[in-house]
Amino acid sequence: MSAEEFLANVESGIVPVTCHEDVLRIAFLYLDEGLWNDNGVFNVVEKLHAHGWSFGEGELRFNRTLDIFYLAQLAAAIYRYTSQLEGDFPCLSDFPTFYTVHHALLHSSAWCSYYSPHFLAQRTTAHLYRPPNLQDLPESSSPLGQPRRRPVSACILKLPRWAYTVLRTSYRQPFLSFETLTAIALRTLETTMTRLHEIYPSAPPYSESHARFWLEYFTPGSSQLAKISSSGTWGPNRFGILVAQGMYDLHSLEAEYLAQSGGWGEGVGEEEKAMWCGLPDGGIQVYASWRGWEEEAGSEEVEFLAAVAVEETVGLGNEGIELEMDGLDLSIRSHILLSVMQAAVKDGEERECFLGELERRMVQKGRIGENRAGMWVKEAMGIMDPYVRTWQGVWPGVDARGEMLRRILVENAQLFARWRVSPLLRQFTFELEPRE
Known part of the structure; x- marks a missing residue:
């Protein structure tokens, strides 16, 4: 069976996809096409998800970080096979041998050597790709196209x-x-x-x-x-x-x-x-x-960025007093997010008026285009609303709101996301323009 026939049969449901190796074989073929069409692992994972395929099971199914991890491992194996992408790409008939040779990179439990279960199960890693927290991706600490080094540390990055x-x-x-x-x-x-x-x-x-x-x-x-x-x-x-x-x-x-x-x-x-x-x-x-080296922030960076965001907002407003829009610098992401968090406390027309003014001022500051501002705010609100319901419509003091902002950002680091988005991506991204 040719690669084209195999893909046609699995995509139409004639051939069932029942195990990790099946998904890996399909990703292997998608990556072959993707590598030569300026796509790579970020785009290929969207193609897998569009057909309902994922490397994860249970709570880890459609976990973005896990799926991109396996595609990055697959790309690393192909990189080794082709002598740093200078040889012929392995064909479908080579896959059984290819999988056997690179089993250490590709087997269904390989992720356990790179990610702690708690880290992989976090809400952030499900929505946003994050580099491993236990050891680096293979060869990612050395320049491509140059001799591989013996790593001095498994976590040198x-x-x-x-x-x-x-x-x-x-x-x-x-x-x-x-x-x-x-x-x-x-x-x-x-x-x-x-x-x-x-x-x-x-x-x-x-x-x-x-x-x-x-x-x-x-x-x-x-x-x-x-x-x-x-x-x-x-x-x-x-x-x-x-x-x-x-x-x-x-x-x-x-x-x-x-x-x-x-x-x-x-x-x-x-x-x-x-x-x-x-x-x-x-x-x-x-x-x-x-190969997936255009990574987002790791766990250390997320904790740091969340703490910085809290520090940026400490001096805003008095204890328990709602913020005035004029007192915010809406060129700063943390001020924007704090505004969305305050809007989530409001109801009805008051909330809509506040959000409308926020969108207008974001556009005015050049952080986002007018055609995207409303969706950006809506998606941010969707993330924050469940958290602030515990306040029962009352805007809290500085310490409480700061801790809530920190928690939201640590658990939803996609709010920091900035990498180029695949044209196939269906979920919204939180990219803002650089502040001038």
């Missing part, structure tokens, strides 16, 4: 990605100092890493010196910071792309830290150092995004 997000957040901060952001970042990082290490001793423990090493690496001089425009300063999801291009030689830097701290780090020879391939990069950026 965790701290650099976190530090990169902290720095990018500092670029767009209108009033929080870098010292304040650093304190928030270290506090939330200690909480998330310590919690994970207590449950999974294989996960790295928190080390402030290690965290500061990466923060200092990603902190440029003030003159360099001044040259960066606000429209190009966010993009935490670009970190994986930059690693793929060789901009950051993470293994050499990690070995440097370990040597400084008296660890077991060894120097890296000149012939082993990563080479930076900036644009034009020969397609490295496209290959990396196809």
Whole structure:
């Protein structure tokens, strides 16, 4: 049976899809087509979901993170098979052998080595792709098209990605100092890493010196910071792309830290150092995004961004007094979200008038187009409304509303989402324009 016949039969229901390997075989064929049509794993998962297929079962069925994980693993296996995408793509008849050779990457329990069950079952991971919290995706810490390194850590991407997000957040901060952001970042990082290490001793423990090493690496001089425009300063999801291009030689830097701290780090020879391939990069950026390296925020980043959002709103309004729209800066996402949360407390015409004014001012600030503002607010309201019902229509004090905002963002990190959306995607995304 040809690949075309097989796909036609499964899509029409003639051939049933009954197990993990069946879904993997279908994804294998979709990915073949996707890799050559500028799609990749994010688009392919939408094709699977459109037909009712998923790698997960029970509560993990249609879990976006889990399904993209298996597609990323599949892409990694194909990458190895084709010698870094320079050889022939394996055909359908090769699939049984291909699956056997790469079984360690692809079997139905492979996710357990990369994700803790609690992390994977969170509401955020069901709706928004999040990189693994136990170890990195295969080869994702080395530049594509360059020799594979022996990883110095299974989680080498965790701290650099976190530090990169902290720095990018500092670029767009209108009033929080870098010292304040650093304190928030270290506090939330200690909480998330310590919690994970207590449950999974294989996960790295928190080390402030290690965290500061990466923060200092990603902190440029003030003159360099001044040259960066606000429209190009966010993009935490670009970190994986930059690693793929060789901009950051993470293994050499990690070995440097370990040597400084008296660890077991060894120097890296000149012939082993990563080479930076900036644009034009020969397609490295496209290959990396196809493989799922254009990631969203991980657990450390989500906790940090949620805490920053709370800090941004602390000084707004008095205890128990509703906010005035004129006192908000609706170029700041946290102020927008706090406004939606307040609207959720209101009823009827009062709510509609408040939301109408919010939409108008968001558009006026250039954060979103007029044709999308209403839907954005509606979807955000749908997320927040169940949470604030417990207030029974009464706007609470600063501490209560701050804790509620933090909880909403931690449990619904899609509110931070910014990656390019597949044209097949059916669910709404929460992308806002960069703040000028």
